[in-house]
Amino acid sequence: xxxxxxxxxxxxxxxxxxxxxxxxxxxxxxxxxxxxxxxxxxxxxxxxxxxxxxxxxxxxxxxxxxxxxxxxxxxxxxxxxxxxxxxxxxxxxxxxxxxxxxxxxxxxxxxxxxxxxxxxxxxxxxxxxxxxxxxxxxxxxxxxxxxxxxxxxxxxxxxxxxxxxxxxxxxxxxxxxxxxxxxxxxxxxxxxxxxxxxxxxxxxxxxxxxxxxxxxxxxxxxxxxxxxxxxxxxxxxxxxxxxxxxxxxxxxxxxxxxxxxxxxxxxxxxxxxxxxxxxxxxxxxxxxxxxxxxxxxxxxxxxxxxxxxxxxxxxxxxxxxxxxxxxxxxxxxxxxxxx
Amino acid sequence: xxxxxxxxxxxxxxxxxxxxxxxxxxxxxxxxxxxxxxxxxxxxxxxxxxxxxxxxxxxxxxxxxxxxxxxxxxxxxxxxxxxxxxxxxxxxxxxxxxxxxxxxxxxxxxxxxxxxxxxxxxxxxxxxxxxxxxxxxxxxxxxxxxxxxxxxxxxxxxxxxxxxxxxxxxxxxxxxxxxxxxxxxxxxxxxxxxxxxxxxxxxxxxxxxxxxxxxxxxxxxxxxxxxxxxxxxxxxxxxxxxxxxxxxxxxxxxxxxxxxxxxxxxxxxxxxxxxxxxxxxxxxxxxxxxxxxxxxxxxxxxxxxxxxxxxxxxxxxxxxxxxxxxxxxxxxxxxxxx
Numbered sequence: 298x299x300x301x302x303x304x305x306x307x308x309x310x311x312x313x314x315x316x317x318x319x320x321x322x323x324x325x326x327x328x329x330x331x332x333x334x335x336x337x338x339x340x341x342x343x344x345x346x347x348x349x350x351x352x353x354x355x356x357x358x359x360x361x362x363x364x365x366x367x368x369x370x371x372x373x374x375x376x377x378x379x380x381x382x383x384x385x386x387x388x389x390x391x392x393x394x395x396x397x398x399x400x401x402x403x404x405x406x407x408x409x410x411x412x413x414x415x416x417x418x419x420x421x422x423x424x425x426x427x428x429x430x431x432x433x434x435x436x437x438x439x440x441x442x443x444x445x446x447x448x449x450x451x452x453x454x455x456x457x458x459x460x461x462x463x464x465x466x467x468x469x470x471x472x473x474x475x476x477x478x479x480x481x482x483x484x485x486x487x488x489x490x491x492x493x494x495x496x497x498x499x500x501x502x503x504x505x506x507x508x509x510x511x512x513x514x515x516x517x518x519x520x521x522x523x524x525x526x527x528x529x530x531x532x533x534x535x536x537x538x539x540x541x542x543x544x545x546x547x548x549x550x551x552x553x554x555x556x557x558x559x560x561x562x563x564x565x566x567x568x569x570x571x572x573x574x575x576x577x578x579x580x581x582x583x584x585x586x587x588x589x590x591x592x593x594x595x596x597x598x599x600x601x602x603x604x605x606x607x608x609x610x611x612x613x614x615x616x617x618x619x620x621x622x623x624x625x626x627x628x629x630x631x632x633x634x635x636x
Numbered sequence: 637x638x639x640x641x642x643x644x645x646x647x648x649x650x651x652x653x654x655x656x657x658x659x660x661x662x663x664x665x666x667x668x669x670x671x672x673x674x675x676x677x678x679x680x681x682x683x684x685x686x687x688x689x690x691x692x693x694x695x696x697x698x699x700x701x702x703x704x705x706x707x708x709x710x711x712x713x714x715x716x717x718x719x720x721x722x723x724x725x726x727x728x729x730x731x732x733x734x735x736x737x738x739x740x741x742x743x744x745x746x747x748x749x750x751x752x753x754x755x756x757x758x759x760x761x762x763x764x765x766x767x768x769x770x771x772x773x774x775x776x777x778x779x780x781x782x783x784x785x786x787x788x789x790x791x792x793x794x795x796x797x798x799x800x801x802x803x804x805x806x807x808x809x810x811x812x813x814x815x816x817x818x819x820x821x822x823x824x825x826x827x828x829x830x831x832x833x834x835x836x837x838x839x840x841x842x843x844x845x846x847x848x849x850x851x852x853x854x855x856x857x858x859x860x861x862x863x864x865x866x867x868x869x870x871x872x873x874x875x876x877x878x879x880x881x882x883x884x885x886x887x888x889x890x891x892x893x894x895x896x897x898x899x900x901x902x903x904x905x906x907x908x909x910x911x912x913x914x915x916x917x918x919x920x921x922x923x924x925x926x927x928x929x930x931x932x933x934x935x936x937x938x939x940x941x942x943x944x945x946x947x948x949x950x951x952x953x954x955x956x957x958x959x960x961x962x963x964x965x966x967x968x969x970x971x972x973x974x
Contacts, residue, residue, distance in 0.1 A: 344819040377772040388689035462913060493846070498912050519820060522894035526901045545898045556821075564896045565853040569879045572853050576825035580789045596821075617698045 303316075306480050306513050307333040307356070308544055314351055314360065322584040325351040329369070330611070333481065338514040339508060340545075342560075343534035344384050344581055349517045352534070353483050356515070358383060359392055360383035373398065374479065385425035396429050400474040401483040405490060407466045411460035416469060427477055428488050442472035443570030446502045446511065464495035468502055469566045475510055481628045484516040486522060500526060521564050524597060525549055530617075532556045536592040539611065543618030553620035555597045562635075583609045589635070591623070639666035640703075641840055642691060642724070647700035649686055658917045660686050661697070662866045665945060668808065668842055669728040671834060673858030675851040675874070680915065684844045688810045691842060692726040704789070706847045725801035729839060733786040739770070739797055742781050748803040766885045771836070773829055776848040791822045792879035798830065802805040802837065802848060809833075812844045815824075822835060827854060848893060851880050861884050865917065872956030882948060882958045884930045907931055910972065924960065932969040934962050 298423050301308050305508070316635065325348045333339055341349040354360050356371055365504070371383040375398070382520040386394060395401075403409060410419060436454070443450035446468040453461065453469055461469060467487075488496040504527065507514060516628035518524060524531050532542040533556060541554035552558045559577040566572055579596035582588055588595050594604040601624050609621040622628070649661040663685045668674055668691070674686045689695040690702065691699035692707065702709045704720050712720055728734040736744060741886055745768055746761040748754075755761045762781075768779045772795040787937065794814060801809050811830065815823045833839055843854050851860050852874060862883065870883035881887045890909045895901040909929045915921055921928050927938040943959040949966030962969060 301811065354746070413829060441782055464912065469745065475781075492914070493848075493889055494679070494892055494912065494914075496894075497906060500894065501906070507906055521820070521896040522901060525896050525898040526894040549896070549898050555748065563821055565847075565849040566897065567826075567849045567852060567878065567890065567895055568900075569733065570857050574824045574828075576823065576828075577821040578825075580791060581819065 299382055301372055303330070303378075304334050304498050305332045306335050306374050307515075308372040308374075309352075309356075309614060310370050310372070312352070312355065312371065313367045314348075314355055315365050315367050316351075316361070316364065317363045318585075319417060323584045324587060325364070325563075325584060326355070327392070329537075329539050330534060331539060331542060333513050333515060335480070335513060336507070337529045338510045339530045339532065340518065340528035341515065341517045341532050341534050341539075342504060342521060342524050345532045346518060346581060346584070348537035349534045350485060351486060351537070353401070353515060353517055356383065356481075356483060357395055357399055358386070359401070369421055392598060393427065396423065396474075396479065397477045398479050399476075399481040399483065399509075400479045400489065402470055402474050402485065404486040407463045409421045409470055410466060412458050413456075414457075416456055416461075417457065419491075420454070420473060422533050423476055425505055429477075439472065439476065442475060443469065445506055446472045449506075460491065464491060464498060467491065467495075467499055471499075471506065474513065475506065477511070481513045481515065486515060486518055487516055488520070489518070503527065533560070536587055537584055538592065538621070540593065540622070541612070543621040545618075547618040551618070551629075552590075553618065553625040553628055554593075555624070556593050557600075558631065560597075591621070599624045601629070639670050641670040641705060642668040643701075644687070644690070644701070645701040646778065647687075647690060647697045649683075649695070649700075649703070657920055659920070660866050660917065661690075663944065664700070664866075664868050666861055666868060666871055668802060668840060671838065671840050671843065672876075673831070673834070673843070673854040673855040674860065675845065676862045677845055677848055677851045678859060678863035678864060679846060679914075681865070683866040684846075684863050685812055687863070688726065688772075688812045688842065688844050691808070692724050692810045693721060719750075719967055722804040722809045723806050724810070725806040725951065726812060727780060727794075727797050727801050727814045730817055731785075731790055731797050732817070734797055735793055737785055740782050740784055741765075741788075743798055745769075745795070745803055748800070750805040752804055754803070754805075764803075768802055769796075771802065771833075771918070772796075772799045773825075775817075784839075787941040789816050791826060794818055795829070798833075802830075802839075803832070808840045808842065810842045810844065813846070814843070815850070816845065816847070823850075824853075846869045848878075848889065849895075862889070865915065865920065865960060867925065869926070870956065871945065872958075877956045882951075882956055882963050883960050884932050884963075885926050888931070908921040915969045931971055932962065935972075937961050 310330050312329045316323040318323050343349045372380055372385050375381050397404050420439045421435050440450040443453050488499050528545050531548040534541045535556050541557045563574055563576045577596050590605040590607055590608050594600050606621055609623050611619040611621045613619050644664055644666055647661055648665040650657045650659045678684045690697050709720055724966040743763050745765045749761050749764055755764050766777050774780045774795050799930050815826050845851050855874045860874045860877050861868050870886050881890050891907045911929045924943050927933050943961045945957040945959045946964050947954055948963050950959055
């Protein structure tokens with residue numbers, strides 16, 4: 298088992314995942330590597346079909362049946378320093394790992410509750426499944442957490458899910474996700490499908506929770522603004538690969554990959570000036586027959602001759618900011634011209 | 637500014653569910669000026685889609701009047717009515733649901749051409765469909781024209797949807813969340829193409845969205861109308877509305893939206909609502925429907941009188957209309973303390 302740095306909770310090495318379908322093998326994740334530090338919030342941004350959900354599902358081994366992990370490892374470091382490869386866990390170990398070490402809040406969380414059970418029952422069930430059956434203690438902890446997510450604890454704890462609004466359910470679920478004090482919480486599109494003002498409440502609550510409970514977050518989003526607001530580290534996912542990763546400010550102000558750069562140039566802003574926006578030409582590639590070389594080359598405005606032949610690797614330029622591109626200089630130049 | 641091409645006058649619309657009336661639109665008044673960029677924004681359930689459908693004539697209002705080119709559409713009969721129906725078209729949100737999967741693109745676009753007798757014979761129809769596809773940048777056309785919707789990407793489908801709305805030479809197009817289902821990297825291209833249509837074809841586009849930043853981009857030279865719980869609460873010139881929002885709801889909304897700029901979005905000050913719960917449409921509060929959440933609530937005024945759209949007393953430019961009594965009186969807003 299590989300060694301891990303002390304402050305890293307999760308380390309993904311060279312992960313590749315294929316979906317076997319009738320039309321052929323979909324290469325949904327390719328040689329993905331990254332580290333998640335303690336207390337850090339990491340955003341995976343990308344468009345639909347880019348493979349960001351596949352990456353996150355593999356972290357808790359919840360991939361659909363037709364998926365196969367073809368290579369790589371997902372190392373998890375416990376608080377006592379013990380390291381495990383999640384891909385090698387037995388079923389029993391996996392049941393413990395899920396929720397106790399790593400919880401996941403899925404997209405459309407409003408539907409995650411059983412409509413015929415009270416919220417309290419669902420908190421108790423979760424606790425009992427992990428060997429915690431002291432109802433009083435569970436209740437006390439739950440009420441604390443519900444308060445942390447700015448809900449009326451007593452009322453919500455004794456309510457049925459249908460008595461809560463969408464935003465309240467989302468917050469209740471966030472409270473439930475940290476019930477067993479996991480080290481990692483994975484959030485799949487945590488604010489999509491919520492109203493703007495509810496979104497704001499969720500973001501504020503998440504920031505609060507993370508500050509108080511100090512867990513690590515991986516969140517998946519297509520919303521760049523959410524990443525700008527919440528993430529410490531941002532990774533751009535394109536065609537099943539992480540093509541750029543770095544601290545949030547580097548990614549937004551000094552992006553090195555043409556795709557990240559292009560995405561940022563396509564997002565309207567709310568300041569008081571007129572936006573000058575350009576979209577990226579073409580459409581995301583088909584992952585059964587992806588383009589050769591750099592998968593972004595058919596859409597790239599900075600394409601070079603070698604781009605359709607050689608696959609660029611994620612390489613370090615400035616500290617922890619990595620980008621997989623042969624022509625980063627052109628992106629840097631283009632940004633200078635913008636200003 | 638030019639003449640209004642369409643006008644809504646005290647539109648009410650309610651839907652029946654389990655024998656209770658749900659008021660989805662209440663007292664909506666606004667005009668769509670010829671060739672302007674108008675954008676309706678609001679959160680889910682605010683009635684923006686219903687408003688769009690009423691504009692397009694897909695849904696009759698429960699009460700109120702709709703004028704097209706100065707004429708009440710309910711009085712239109714025969715060819716005058718056909719003219720209205722042809723002139724106002726709608727583009728739906730979901731291009732996966734709005735295109736018939738069993739028809740090719742050519743069939744889909746030629747059908748309205750034949751129906752309204754814009755073309756005679758297949759040769760002419762094909763020529764016109766070709767033109768339309770070029771207009772929406774679905775090129776090379778020969779790769780698209782005989783395909784079925786499932787063979788196209790989401791962005792391409794939405795372009796077909798737009799081309800279909802253009803078949804009848806409309807003067808108004810209602811675009812309901814037309815780019816929300818499309819990926820970020822290609823969204824702006826689609827929007828820019830729609831904006832160009834105004835100049836190329838003289839069509840007025842009413843754009844409906846929940847995304848204020850997108851609304852700002854689209855309607856930079858035009859107007860934005862903000863809706864909340866079935867009412868229009870503020871409408872005015874975009875640049876003005878974004879720079880100095882007047883209605884408390886617009887203020888809160890603008891302060892709440894995250895921005896794609898880490899330093900700016902983290903430094904942003906968020907206005908706290910008094911309550912985060914959105915009232916149900918079946919149990920709307922008295923007075924201003926925003927008052928239970930409004931940070932600047934004035935007791936005895938906001939919970940009693942229903943505000944109507946009007947120009948604020950201290951606004952000499954007449955650029956914005958606001959439905960908020962304290963704002964209209966020109967009072968300085970003071971945070972409510974209970």
